[in-house]
Amino acid sequence: MGRTSSSSSKEDAKALFHSLRSAYAATPVNLKIIDLYVGFAVFTALIQVVYMAVVGSFPFNSFLSGVLSCVGTAVLAVCLRIQVNKENKEFKDLPPERAFADFVLCNLVLHLVIMNFLG
Numbered sequence: 001m002g003r004t005s006s007s008s009s010k011e012d013a014k015a016l017f018h019s020l021r022s023a024y025a026a027t028p029v030n031l032k033i034i035d036l037y038v039g040f041a042v043f044t045a046l047i048q049v050v051y052m053a054v055v056g057s058f059p060f061n062s063f064l065s066g067v068l069s070c071v072g073t074a075v076l077a078v079c080l081r082i083q084v085n086k087e088n089k090e091f092k093d094l095p096p097e098r099a100f101a102d103f104v105l106c107n108l109v110l111h112l113v114i115m116n117f118l119g
Contacts (some may be wrong), residue, residue, distance in 0.1 A: 034081040040075050043072035065114045072110045076103055
């Protein structure tokens with residue numbers, strides 16, 4: 001009885017993974033590039049947290065600035081992805097150039113605040 005539920009859950013997981021993979025294959029390239037950028041920002045934040053755990057966080061402002069910079073950039077990139085996605089009907093009147101300009105301006109403000117926080 002336990003083997004049947006285990007094998008069915010493995011098959012369900014494989015079917016779910018296959019359906020997600022086939023659906024993501026239809027995603028436009030520009031959205032995949034944004035996804036890669038978001039993944040890089042999150043990965044960089046995780047590396048900084050691991051480094052702080054191993055080495056220590058003597059200049060704590062520097063640690064906070066680095067992590068908040070990565071997380072803020074990832075959040076802004078997700079907002080860009082939502083605005084650029086053609087399937088999203090909420091932003092259909094917003095041109096991609098305007099969405100990218102908003103992304104760049106918000107990143108500029110974010111990093112100015114982070115540089116100010118460093119001291």
